[in-house]
Amino acid sequence: MSNAVPARRYAKGEAKRREILAAALQLIAESGYRNSTLQDVADAVGLTKAGVLHYFESREDLITQVLQGRDDHDAVQLAQEARAGAGDREDDMLTLLSRAIRLNASVPGMVQLYSRVVVEAEDPQHPAHDYISERYELVAARIAASVQQRQSLGTARADLDPAQVARIVIAVSDGLQLQWMHARDDIDMSVDFDAALTLILGPA
Amino acid sequence: MSNAVPARRYAKGEAKRREILAAALQLIAESGYRNSTLQDVADAVGLTKAGVLHYFESREDLITQVLQGRDDHDAVQLAQEARAGAGDREDDMLTLLSRAIRLNASVPGMVQLYSRVVVEAEDPQHPAHDYISERYELVAARIAASVQQRQSLGTARADLDPAQVARIVIAVSDGLQLQWMHARDDIDMSVDFDAALTLILGPA
DNA sequence: ACCCAATCCCAACCAATGGTAGGTATTGTC
DNA sequence: GACAATACCTACCATTGGTTGGGATTGGGT
Numbered sequence: 001m002s003n004a005v006p007a008r009r010y011a012k013g014e015a016k017r018r019e020i021l022a023a024a025l026q027l028i029a030e031s032g033y034r035n036s037t038l039q040d041v042a043d044a045v046g047l048t049k050a051g052v053l054h055y056f057e058s059r060e061d062l063i064t065q066v067l068q069g070r071d072d073h074d075a076v077q078l079a080q081e082a083r084a085g086a087g088d089r090e091d092d093m094l095t096l097l098s099r100a101i102r103l104n105a106s107v108p109g110m111v112q113l114y115s116r117v118v119v120e121a122e123d124p125q126h127p128a129h130d131y132i133s134e135r136y137e138l139v140a141a142r143i144a145a146s147v148q149q150r151q152s153l154g155t156a157r158a159d160l161d162p163a164q165v166a167r168i169v170i171a172v173s174d175g176l177q178l179q180w181m182h183a184r185d186d187i188d189m190s191v192d193f194d195a196a197l198t199l200i201l202g203p204a
Numbered sequence: 205m206s207n208a209v210p211a212r213r214y215a216k217g218e219a220k221r222r223e224i225l226a227a228a229l230q231l232i233a234e235s236g237y238r239n240s241t242l243q244d245v246a247d248a249v250g251l252t253k254a255g256v257l258h259y260f261e262s263r264e265d266l267i268t269q270v271l272q273g274r275d276d277h278d279a280v281q282l283a284q285e286a287r288a289g290a291g292d293r294e295d296d297m298l299t300l301l302s303r304a305i306r307l308n309a310s311v312p313g314m315v316q317l318y319s320r321v322v323v324e325a326e327d328p329q330h331p332a333h334d335y336i337s338e339r340y341e342l343v344a345a346r347i348a349a350s351v352q353q354r355q356s357l358g359t360a361r362a363d364l365d366p367a368q369v370a371r372i373v374i375a376v377s378d379g380l381q382l383q384w385m386h387a388r389d390d391i392d393m394s395v396d397f398d399a400a401l402t403l404i405l406g407p408a
Numbered sequence: 409a410c411c412c413a414a415t416c417c418c419a420a421c422c423a424a425t426g427g428t429a430g431g432t433a434t435t436g437t438c
Numbered sequence: 439g440a441c442a443a444t445a446c447c448t449a450c451c452a453t454t455g456g457t458t459g460g461g462a463t464t465g466g467g468t
Contacts, residue, residue, distance in 0.1 A: 214434090242426065253427080254427085257426085257428090263425090263427090
């Protein structure tokens with residue numbers, strides 16, 4: 001749809017592209033978002049700024065794709081964990097989300113990156129705008145489904161509006177991460193999130 | 205403590221300072237955060253960039269003070285409303301927060317500004333870092349107190365951990381605003397927040 | 409084997425932005 | 439009316455994201 005990037009046919013190019021993404025991910029994870037300039041990324045992979053911009057339309061585009069890649073990576077890992085850990089029960093989005101938060105607690109840089117992109121992507125012009133909006137919708141839909149399932153199982157109050165609860169749960173997740181960034185040592189996102197879930201969904 | 209700014213004695217200066225703050229507030233509110241440069245602010249008040257920077261140490265400092273001013277303004281207004289509206293009952297922080305969110309829904313630019321500063325101020329070097337951290341602590345303490353009060357009144361579950369609930373409520377508030385920025389027309393922050401409050405605190 | 413188009417990548421350059429340095433003009437106080 | 443502080447500007451700088459035009463490389467087609 002919006003992929004105006006050339007189709008990149010040479011193997012070398014594809015490899016370099018991945019190298020750039022990996023380097024950017026690492027830089028952001030360890031030095032934060034604001035301290036990672038295009039020049040830094042370029043240096044890390046032995047290119048110039050222009051070289052990096054040959055692969056990504058802009059810095060924002062690069063960052064968006066880093067986030068997207070991380071998202072995919074996490075999704076796969078979490079799905080595997082869930083499947084391996086607790087029998088072969090259907091993946092429950094709420095459980096997955098809880099795991100994801102616990103995982104995030106080990107990578108402050110990524111939390112910062114995510115929060116930042118969410119805020120900046122509010123502008124419809126931002127390259128990540130569609131991605132973030134769609135992500136919200138997707139996650140919300142899955143949570144809503146999870147809520148509904150629990151309702152039918154009797155492990156969640158029957159009078160809940162699944163869509164509304166989904167929005168609230170996402171809010172708790174995002175909001176806790178914001179607070180956590182400011183007081184990493186004093187807050188256990190994971191514990192608070194699980195507690196919130198229990199409070200909202202009602203007793204099992 | 206960190207007020208290294210000269211003590212500004214002339215009346216003209218103080219007036220200009222306020223003018224700058226007002227102009228910046230308006231610019232941000234209507235054009236968003238990213239589209240408001242120092243030059244824009246300077247133009248709006250008939251100064252040069254350097255002129256503006258005579259009053260504020262940096263752009264970030266200016267923005268921080270805009271946010272702070274808005275905060276104070278809101279606090280006063282909300283307190284008045286609350287007092288005028290519902291008898292002379294003690295100000296309840298949770299009620300105040302609910303009102304604040306409803307008020308925010310009319311000023312998207314400010315929500316964006318707030319979210320952005322919260323994210324950026326994660327860096328301890330950021331001029332707003334202390335302000336945001338203290339704000340979090342203050343609000344959390346007040347919410348916790350409010351929860352405790354409701355518990356003793358029997359309008360909130362007795363088994364709640366006030367401090368934890370405070371963090372969760374703040375998370376809901378912040379998180380809903382993030383989502384709202386992306387889908388202003390589809391989300392009613394105010395309704396969702398009140399619903400979340402009811403779910404979390406338990407039946408009245 | 410060689411052509412040639414696509415791809416890769418760079419040096420040079422540009423514009424915008426936040427910020428600094430130093431000086432001049434204004435203000436208000438004693 | 440001097441004199442100190444304050445207000446404010448011009449000129450300048452560094453950094454950053456981004457563009458441009460061209461040169462080097464790659465690899466499939468013939």
